[in-house]
Amino acid sequence: xxxxxxxxxxxxxxxxxxxxxxxxxxxxxxxxxxxxxxxxxxxxxxxxxxxxxxxxxxxxxxxxxxxxxxxxxxxxxxxxxxxxxxxxxxxxxxxxxxxxxxxxxxxxxxxxxxxxxxxxxxxxxxxxxxx
Amino acid sequence: xxxxxxxxxxxxxxxxxxxxxxxxxxxxxxxxxxxxxxxxxxxxxxxxxxxxxxxxxxxxxxxxxxxxxxxxxxxxxxxxxxxxxxxxxxxxxxxxxxxxxxxxxxxxxxxxxxxxxxxxxxxxxxxxxxxxxxxxx
Numbered sequence: 001x002x003x004x005x006x007x008x009x010x011x012x013x014x015x016x017x018x019x020x021x022x023x024x025x026x027x028x029x030x031x032x033x034x035x036x037x038x039x040x041x042x043x044x045x046x047x048x049x050x051x052x053x054x055x056x057x058x059x060x061x062x063x064x065x066x067x068x069x070x071x072x073x074x075x076x077x078x079x080x081x082x083x084x085x086x087x088x089x090x091x092x093x094x095x096x097x098x099x100x101x102x103x104x105x106x107x108x109x110x111x112x113x114x115x116x117x118x119x120x121x122x123x124x125x126x127x128x129x130x131x
Numbered sequence: 132x133x134x135x136x137x138x139x140x141x142x143x144x145x146x147x148x149x150x151x152x153x154x155x156x157x158x159x160x161x162x163x164x165x166x167x168x169x170x171x172x173x174x175x176x177x178x179x180x181x182x183x184x185x186x187x188x189x190x191x192x193x194x195x196x197x198x199x200x201x202x203x204x205x206x207x208x209x210x211x212x213x214x215x216x217x218x219x220x221x222x223x224x225x226x227x228x229x230x231x232x233x234x235x236x237x238x239x240x241x242x243x244x245x246x247x248x249x250x251x252x253x254x255x256x257x258x259x260x261x262x263x264x265x266x267x268x
Contacts, residue, residue, distance in 0.1 A: 030173040030174065031170070033175065033177075087164065098164060103181070105181070105183065105188075106182075106183050109184075112185075112203065
């Protein structure tokens with residue numbers, strides 16, 4: 001199948017790449033069924049990066065490397081929220097997608113990132129879609 | 132109509148260690164992303180990751196079967212406040228993956244007790260399987 005490589009531009013015009021070798025792709029796909037194939041993965045990454053509902057940034061979790069967490073949410077009915085989360089990391093001056101997955105949660109469950117304000121800085125919130 | 136599925140979910144939550152062993156679940160820690168998985172090696176395509184409580188997200192199939200558990204911010208958050216489970220983190224950090232049956236009885240009990248404490252909330256969330264009536268991405 002070959003390596004999965006693509007590049008995107010986020011909501012602020014920042015270029016972000018994805019570069020997973022075949023083993024890396026399989027590792028992600030085994031854990032996250034949303035990653036059906038490269039084409040669909042790219043569509044979802046682009047959608048999430050270009051139109052996020054909320055974005056967090058951190059400098060502290062691991063190895064002092066900056067991470068950016070793009071979350072796109074959709075409220076379903078009266079009690080469910082569906083998130084797609086793309087995590088980007090900065091390595092030697094280039095932003096790379098580290099993972100992409102989706103998750104369902106109960107409406108009203110507080111985002112973990114928002115609970116830890118000393119670690120996560122909220123850098124974007126689409127007011128139309130306020131979390 | 133949902134009743135048998137809900138029963139299956141509750142049974143899986145109550146006997147999660149047995150479910151894990153019979154389905155070959157592995158512990159796997161992703162250091163770069165600080166994520167801990169205790170799950171089937173390959174999650175089925177119809178499974179959804181559902182988070183209804185603070186620490187765990189559960190991989191759940193439409194049938195109510197559970198295929199795994201996902202903990203985000205594992206070291207930074209979960210193991211920071213679950214000090215009695217820190218040994219589990221040390222073990223999974225030191226290996227590519229760990230088979231369920233390779234974990235000591237004592238540590239397994241501590242971990243599954245912690246999982247079950249939150250699983251009670253999942254089981255009591257009556258609408259959990261309603262998620263499967265919504266469209267897929």
